[in-house]
Amino acid sequence: MEKLIEQFSVGLFFWQTILFLVLVFILKKYAWKPILDSVSEREDTIRESLESAEKAKKELTELQSKNESLIIEAKIERDALLKEAREIKDKIVNDAKGEAKEEADKIVKAAYAAIEAQKSGAIAEMKSEMASLSISIAEKIIRKELSSDEQQKSLANELVADLKLN
Amino acid sequence: MVIRQVIMQFTRALFFLAVLVLIQPVFLTASEHSEHASDSTESTQIVYQEPAQDGMSMKQEIKAHIQHHLQDGHDFHLYTDTETNTHVGFPLLVILLDDGVQVFSSSRFHHGESVAESNGNFYALHHGKVYKTDAAGTFEMRDGHVHNEKPLDFSITKNVFSIMAFALMLILLFTGAARSYKKSLVPSGSAKFLEPLIIFVRDEIAIPNIGEKHYKRFMSYLLTVFFFIWLVNLFGLTPLGINVTNSISVTFALAVMTFVITQFSGKKEYWKHIFWMPGVPVPMKILLAPIELLGVFIKPFALLIRLYANITAGHIVLMSLIGLMFIFHSWIGSTLSFGLSVFISFIELLVAALQAYIFTMLTALYFGSAVAEHEDH
Amino acid sequence: MSDLFKYIVQIILVCLVTLGVHIMVLAFMDKPLFDNQIITAYAGNVALAVLIVMGLLKVPETLQNSRGFLFLLGSFLKFGFFFLAFYSNFKVDGAIQRIEFFAFFIPYAAALVMETKCLIDRLSK
Amino acid sequence: MEIPAIVGAGLVVIGVGIGIGRIGGSAMDAIARQPEATNKIQTAMLIAAALIEGIGFAALFAV
Numbered sequence: 001m002e003k004l005i006e007q008f009s010v011g012l013f014f015w016q017t018i019l020f021l022v023l024v025f026i027l028k029k030y031a032w033k034p035i036l037d038s039v040s041e042r043e044d045t046i047r048e049s050l051e052s053a054e055k056a057k058k059e060l061t062e063l064q065s066k067n068e069s070l071i072i073e074a075k076i077e078r079d080a081l082l083k084e085a086r087e088i089k090d091k092i093v094n095d096a097k098g099e100a101k102e103e104a105d106k107i108v109k110a111a112y113a114a115i116e117a118q119k120s121g122a123i124a125e126m127k128s129e130m131a132s133l134s135i136s137i138a139e140k141i142i143r144k145e146l147s148s149d150e151q152q153k154s155l156a157n158e159l160v161a162d163l164k165l166n
Numbered sequence: 167m168v169i170r171q172v173i174m175q176f177t178r179a180l181f182f183l184a185v186l187v188l189i190q191p192v193f194l195t196a197s198e199h200s201e202h203a204s205d206s207t208e209s210t211q212i213v214y215q216e217p218a219q220d221g222m223s224m225k226q227e228i229k230a231h232i233q234h235h236l237q238d239g240h241d242f243h244l245y246t247d248t249e250t251n252t253h254v255g256f257p258l259l260v261i262l263l264d265d266g267v268q269v270f271s272s273s274r275f276h277h278g279e280s281v282a283e284s285n286g287n288f289y290a291l292h293h294g295k296v297y298k299t300d301a302a303g304t305f306e307m308r309d310g311h312v313h314n315e316k317p318l319d320f321s322i323t324k325n326v327f328s329i330m331a332f333a334l335m336l337i338l339l340f341t342g343a344a345r346s347y348k349k350s351l352v353p354s355g356s357a358k359f360l361e362p363l364i365i366f367v368r369d370e371i372a373i374p375n376i377g378e379k380h381y382k383r384f385m386s387y388l389l390t391v392f393f394f395i396w397l398v399n400l401f402g403l404t405p406l407g408i409n410v411t412n413s414i415s416v417t418f419a420l421a422v423m424t425f426v427i428t429q430f431s432g433k434k435e436y437w438k439h440i441f442w443m444p445g446v447p448v449p450m451k452i453l454l455a456p457i458e459l460l461g462v463f464i465k466p467f468a469l470l471i472r473l474y475a476n477i478t479a480g481h482i483v484l485m486s487l488i489g490l491m492f493i494f495h496s497w498i499g500s501t502l503s504f505g506l507s508v509f510i511s512f513i514e515l516l517v518a519a520l521q522a523y524i525f526t527m528l529t530a531l532y533f534g535s536a537v538a539e540h541e542d543h
Numbered sequence: 544m545s546d547l548f549k550y551i552v553q554i555i556l557v558c559l560v561t562l563g564v565h566i567m568v569l570a571f572m573d574k575p576l577f578d579n580q581i582i583t584a585y586a587g588n589v590a591l592a593v594l595i596v597m598g599l600l601k602v603p604e605t606l607q608n609s610r611g612f613l614f615l616l617g618s619f620l621k622f623g624f625f626f627l628a629f630y631s632n633f634k635v636d637g638a639i640q641r642i643e644f645f646a647f648f649i650p651y652a653a654a655l656v657m658e659t660k661c662l663i664d665r666l667s668k
Numbered sequence: 669m670e671i672p673a674i675v676g677a678g679l680v681v682i683g684v685g686i687g688i689g690r691i692g693g694s695a696m697d698a699i700a701r702q703p704e705a706t707n708k709i710q711t712a713m714l715i716a717a718a719l720i721e722g723i724g725f726a727a728l729f730a731v
Contacts, residue, residue: 004414004729009295011261011319012238012415015326020419023333023394028386031340035357035364036385038347045351374711429612434666437611442663455659462615468722475725524718531715 127163134159228489235485236478237294238413239324240272244406258327262289262296264317272321289317296321325416328408332397340393367392367526375530380537384530387427391420392526395473399518402477403484403511411521412477414470421470424529429462432536439535469528476521480514550596554657558589561653565645574642580629585650587628591621592654596661614662621651673730680727687720 138159243255257273265287274282281290281303289296290303297314299305306313322330343357353361367389372381398410410416438444440458443451487507491500562585569576595617599610606613625647633643695713699706 007414008418009238009319009323009413009415011321012323012325012413013419014320015322016329016416016419017423019326019329019333020390020394020423023336024386024390026337027340027390030337031344032364032386032389034344034347035340035361036368038344038351039361039365042351370707370711429615430609432611433608434610437614437662438666440611441659442666464722464726468719468725471725471729472718472721475728524714527711527714528718 130163134163224493228486228492232482232485232489235407236409236412236481239294240275240291240296240321242324242327258324259322260289260296261320261322262317263320264298268317295319324408325410325413328398328401328410329416332394332401332410336390336393336397363393364389371523371527371530375527376534376537379539380533383431384427384533387423388526388530391424391529392522395420395525396519396522399477399521400515402481403514403518409477409481411473412481414474417470417474420473420525421466424469424532425463425466428466428532428536431533433539435538436536465528465532469525473521473525476517480510480517484510484514547597547600550600550657550661551593553660554589554592554596554654557657558585558592558650558653561585561649565649578642578646580632581646583628584647587624588621588650588654591617591624592658595620595658599658599661599665610662610665614658617658618655625651677727677730681724684720684724684727688717691716691720 138156141155240260241253241255241257243253245254257271260268260270260272260275260282262268262284265285268284268287268289270282270284274280274284275289275291281288281299281301283289283301288299288301288303290299290305291297292305292312292314296317296319297305297312298317299314339356340360342355343353343360346354346357368381368385371392372385372388376384395411398408402409402411440462441455443454443458446454484507487503487510490503491507494500494503562581565581566576595614598613598617602610602613629647633640633647691713695709698709702709
């Protein structure tokens with residue numbers, strides 16, 4: 001310890017302190033600050049560009065997955081549309097079928113009705129025709145063979161019963 | 167622009183010179199071994215014009231040489247040619263606070279061999295320290311110590327000169343690196359090599375120890391300390407004989423700065439931790455307060471002693487091994503110690519970086535404890 | 544203001560009690576009672592402690608975190624005070640005797656404890 | 669018989685050596701067990717070793 005204190009030189013201590021402080025200040029101003037600033041600036045640039053690259057990549061994959069999902073969605077939609085269309089078609093066809101049947105039924109009914117009407121008309125006509133015919137026949141018969149009243153009457157009754165039957 | 171060119175050329179030339187000097191010692195150590203060591207003579211009164219003693223044993227010579235190597239000096243002394251007794255180096259400025267300010271060139275001391283006169287005062291060197299003497303340069307010796315008056319010595323010594331040179335080197339190196347960032351954010355030139363180191367200090371030392379929030383304030387100090395200690399340690403390993411970090415004053419100055427910054431940036435929690443440790447019973451609190459307060463001073467003290475002792479020990483071991491080469495007269499021993507000294511040199515290269523790292527990291531740790539905002543137990 | 548007043552009174556009281564005990568111990572040991580600048584030591588330490596407590600209480604908002612630093616500065620101030628006023632007188636006979644050392648150290652410790660108490664109070668707020 | 673202070677310093681240094689050795693060994697074990705935490709372990713190891721080393725220096729220079 002004593003040897004150390006003996007070796008200590010105030011002058012050297014003084015000069016070292018002064019020179020070192022001057023060195024720190026000069027280097028701080030002209031070396032450390034510019035160097036550290038440049039280094040950190042460069043690091044920032046690198047970090048930023050890496051980050052932006054990462055971001056772009058992320059965006060790209062996002063876009064891709066978006067596209068994919070869009071395609072899938074479109075497919076689903078298309079399928080749904082197709083299904084719907086098919087359903088509509090079926091429905092239309094079914095409806096048409098029903099309607100056609102109804103119409104047909106209606107027509108058939110109408111036809112039946114018309115036939116019936118015509119038939120009854122024809123029967124009536126026939127009846128009147130028959131009546132007139134029978135009258136004419138009866139006239140003829142009367143003219144020719146109406147000799148007895150009884151005969152006349154039974155004939156007429158027979159005729160009328162026949163007519164009524166129809 | 168022209169000035170910059172000139173400075174660049176100048177530094178390049180300096181570097182070449184340094185390399186030349188670095189290579190020299192391989193041959194130099196062989197011729198250096200009879201360094202004069204008149205310091206070791208101990209009589210009640212010695213006068214410095216005494217010639218260097220002959221007949222000193224090799225071991226004493228080596229010891230004296232190591233001591234000389236570890237010491238600060240008033241002139242930039244590279245080596246001595248004992249054959250012609252010429253010293254290679256250059257004189258520096260001596261500044262003494264005694265009777266006003268005395269400023270003169272250290273060449274007046276003639277490497278400690280003569281008495282320097284300035285404004286009617288006489289000064290002489292003993293063990294690398296300036297003492298006030300009479301015109302004949304007489305030292306009052308009592309039980310092995312000089313009792314002459316010691317003026318306050320603010321000289322530009324070898325170490326101070328080296329610190330200036332290192333500061334200049336660091337400034338040139340790092341402002342050059344900073345300039346390369348002006349062109350583009352991609353480092354070029356020396357910045358390519360320095361940037362990973364700077365980022366290492368930031369990411370491995372500052373951020374983990376201080377925290378993301380506060381580390382920016384301390385970065386300048388941490389970086390400067392790290393590179394300063396590293397560079398100085400590395401140059402200490404070169405045979406130029408520049409040993410700045412093995413002088414206690416330098417490490418003391420660094421530790422004082424760390425201490426002051428730590429205390430000044432200490433937050434409420436830091437002080438509370440020292441004086442009134444939260445979460446322990448009151449008797450423990452009273453017991454802990456002096457211990458913690460003592461720890462505040464011991465921490466930077468350990469910091470300065472660690473750096474000083476590591477570097478000094480490294481130098482002593484290395485130089486002793488080199489010295490052993492001359493003590494062994496057999497080729498086996500010398501080869502062995504040569505191999506060992508090469509090995510230790512590599513270890514010392516590691517230690518140079520490691521000590522810079524540890525000093526910076528512990529500094530950061532202390533800063534971190536000072537600015538910590540919540541206890542993390 | 545009342546806080547500051549309370550602390551000052553506490554410091555003075557504690558130091559007076561310590562001084563009393565100190566003198567009693569000295570009397571018991573048959574030593575000179577008012578030697579070694581003992582009064583100066585007590586007065587100086589009390590004055591410095593009051594100064595430091597004032598500093599601790601009146602510190603501006605921006606330096607709230609640096610109160611501990613202020614405390615350390617106060618300690619350095621005391622060391623300066625010791626070296627200026629006592630060291631040379633104590634060292635006159637070559638070494639600092641135990642009794643001389645205690646003449647300064649006891650008031651120093653008493654004032655230090657009170658300052659620390661004040662600092663802890665401030666920090667716990 | 670008086671024991672010289674340097675003996676005490678030597679004892680302290682032995683203790684410091686054992687301590688730092690144990691820290692290093694434990695750190696190696698920890699790294700082997702959790703290689704991914706190497707950085708954290710190294711930092712903690714260095715801090716602990718540095719603190720113990722401080723005691724050694726204190727003992728050496730107290731002599």
